Amino acid sequence: MPLITFAGRTYQASSQRPLLETLLSHGLPVPYSCRSGYCHSCLMKVEKGNVPACSQQSLNIEKIQQGYFLACQCRPEQDMEISLAKRDKIPAIITGKTRLTPTLVALDIAPRHSFEYQPGQLITLWATDVPLLFKQGSGHSNSSNELARPCYLASLAEQDKQLTVHIQRRVNSQFSQWAHDCTQIGQKISISDVRGTKIYQNLSSNNLIVVQDGCLAPVLPLLRKLCASSATAGKSIQLVLQVDHKDNLYGMTLVNRFAQQCPDFNVRVCCGLQGKKQLEQILKTSGSLPESSDSRLIISGYQDFIRKYTQQVQMNIQLLPYS
Numbered sequence: 179m180p181l182i183t184f185a186g187r188t189y190q191a192s193s194q195r196p197l198l199e200t201l202l203s204h205g206l207p208v209p210y211s212c213r214s215g216y217c218h219s220c221l222m223k224v225e226k227g228n229v230p231a232c233s234q235q236s237l238n239i240e241k242i243q244q245g246y247f248l249a250c251q252c253r254p255e256q257d258m259e260i261s262l263a264k265r266d267k268i269p270a271i272i273t274g275k276t277r278l279t280p281t282l283v284a285l286d287i288a289p290r291h292s293f294e295y296q297p298g299q300l301i302t303l304w305a306t307d308v309p310l311l312f313k314q315g316s317g318h319s320n321s322s323n324e325l326a327r328p329c330y331l332a333s334l335a336e337q338d339k340q341l342t343v344h345i346q347r348r349v350n351s352q353f354s355q356w357a358h359d360c361t362q363i364g365q366k367i368s369i370s371d372v373r374g375t376k377i378y379q380n381l382s383s384n385n386l387i388v389v390q391d392g393c394l395a396p397v398l399p400l401l402r403k404l405c406a407s408s409a410t411a412g413k414s415i416q417l418v419l420q421v422d423h424k425d426n427l428y429g430m431t432l433v434n435r436f437a438q439q440c441p442d443f444n445v446r447v448c449c450g451l452q453g454k455k456q457l458e459q460i461l462k463t464s465g466s467l468p469e470s471s472d473s474r475l476i477i478s479g480y481q482d483f484i485r486k487y488t489q490q491v492q493m494n495i496q497l498l499p500y501s
């Protein structure tokens with residue numbers, strides 16, 4: 179069994195179990211959120227020894243070379259000495275809170291200093307001094323009462339002074355409950371880690387954008403950026419919004435404005451059970467068209483949704499995965 183040294187003490191780990199679980203079982207203060215290699219909350223650094231390559235898969239080359247890895251993706255194969263990653267967190271303040279749908283809230287956030295980002299990118303939001311209520315069950319907290327969550331940026335850097343994120347209330351997410359029930363204007367939070375693919379740079383001639391209920395955030399700045407440029411010339415864009423109920427539609431003012439400006443833009447709402455069948459049909463048709471080699475599917479949604487609707491598709495796919 180590999181031995182793991184952390185903060186001056188040594189623990190027995192298992193190559194059958196994620197290192198994150200081992201550390202948490204000893205009550206160690208390791209931040210986490212998604213447990214699936216997506217949010218980067220559990221970023222750690224190896225000081226001595228080697229980490230399995232799969233625990234570095236989603237990190238950039240610079241971080242890999244510096245020995246960073248994700249504890250939730252690491253099943254240790256040998257003895258290691260590890261430490262928590264030092265993070266450059268930017269202090270920020272919540273400046274606005276708007277309910278978009280019955281289960282979706284938008285937070286406006288003013289960071290202490292501005293930074294560059296593009297449509298399709300996300301940040302990690304850190305909540306501090308979280309009430310004890312949120313320290314139980316899944317999701318995360320650690321000994322310093324922190325919660326972390328990756329959030330797509332719904333704002334557009336060149337037009338907005340503040341950042342905007344959308345947070346869906348999820349039964350098993352402490353962060354989402356905190357964001358919905360405990361946040362208020364003036365509250366301090368932190369942000370870190372701008373990352374993710376810049377979708378604006380990856381448009382093809384034919385673009386099908388599929389958005390799961392509540393996951394429109396990364397697409398809104400894309401539409402705004404396209405509205406303000408001539409980049410849509412010669413490009414066709416079809417936006418398909420899947421919603422469980424029509425009350426869950428939001429962002430339609432912008433979508434309709436974009437439809438007026440862009441001649442080759444279509445929007446379709448797929449609502450309820452019938453809508454899911456329509457969505458399957460749209461994907462089947464688009465993926466089998468002769469010109470599908472110059473087509474791109476941009477799909478924004480939770481991982482099970484993405485898995486289900488991308489299985490049979492032959493087009494180039496750009497994922498905007500939620501966790």
Ligand code: FES
Binds near residue numbers: 212215216250
């Ligand atoms: S908890 Fe490890 S990446 Fe999210």
